[in-house]
Amino acid sequence: MIDSILFRNARIAREDSPKLAEGDVLVEGAKIVAVEVGLKTPEGARVIDLAGKIMMPGLFDVHVHVREPGRTDKESIHTGTEAAINGGVTGILAMPNTTPAIDSASLVRTVLDIAARESRIPVMTSGCITKGRLGLEMAGIAGMADAGVVMITDDGDPVANAQLLRLSMEYAREFDLIVASHCETKELSGAGAMNEGKISYKHGIPGIPAISEEICLDRDIRIGQYIGCHIHIQHVTTARGMETIRKFKNEGVKVTCEVAPHHLYFNETHIIDYDTHYKMNPPLRTPEDNELLLQGLIEGVFDVIATDHAPHTEFEKQQQDFVSAPFGITGLETALPSLFHYFIKTGRFGWDLLVKRYSAEPRRLARKEVVSIAPGQAAELVVFDPEAKTLFSRDFMKSKSVNTPFLDKELDGRVEMVMLNGEFLLEGRGV
């Protein structure tokens, strides 16, 4: 007999409707078989009442650092994907800036093999653009494409050599790969550790000017346009960079882009007492950028929300000064509650935007099938309680690292259940 589960009184979030649908959701085996108001309980079915709770399709994150191979003291494929599940994320695209960097078909296969053993959710990996991410020669692009890579990136660094980027894009075009760009002009960033401006001068911290990102972003899209390659701009932080992308999109250039949650609600003014939890690359910019990026997200300039989940050990983040500490914060476990807390609860955007930008479009970008709460679909879903709260304690978090400004802080909303192919990956929290 197939196990059946009837979720009663779900409020269902979808990408195409600002209104939550109400209904009962029947899961049999791995699939959703019915979504209706007042479904009869099938014999032997387990019934779960979701009154007041939101059900949405599983989220998908296209920018995750799982640090394996090489830095499993920070994170591993196992802990990174458990952190994803804890945040309602049921699929990830990992970044290749590991040690060694993922720049060949054999390394891609190694990572996918580890993931098949260690992860309860699907893991994809991107590959490098250049060998060892050194920016000197092309990585084994054809082989990586053959091994299933859909995106290449030197994330963490730009490809400084424009000619090498152009040649790589020609390869990428032939193999139908997306070239994803971490936009930075190293000569301008120098030893910078935060946004360059009045606040960096005041703190005496070397700055990374907005133009460091904006110039590279403009250059990379122009090369992509010239070659006819799909270019994806990672973690956009400045309103001017975003406007450049909007302009190229309007011209029909094949460019997509992402915004990280922390660039929507944190900015340089949060850097008080040299707290390294606010140090990332690209850096937190200004309050005006927060607001304009949020507007851009609402208007549809950003294709996807992606966390840039970047775990670092406590020693690296806490026991070093601001300039020496590494860039980045974790994000998988805090993304959904934080976006709810700051923007959905306050009415800035609806659940439809969250589903579209953090579930459906990321899967389209990664060439995965989109999931939704509808009959015939795989049962890949998240139950979220908007009335509960989440305290991000060390105990709560599954990530090996806790380098997040939300550590020991509370946000509204709580991920209560996560299901993949009809199996609970997380259950029993609050329900």
Ligand SMILES: [Zn+2]
């Ligand atoms: Zn990056």
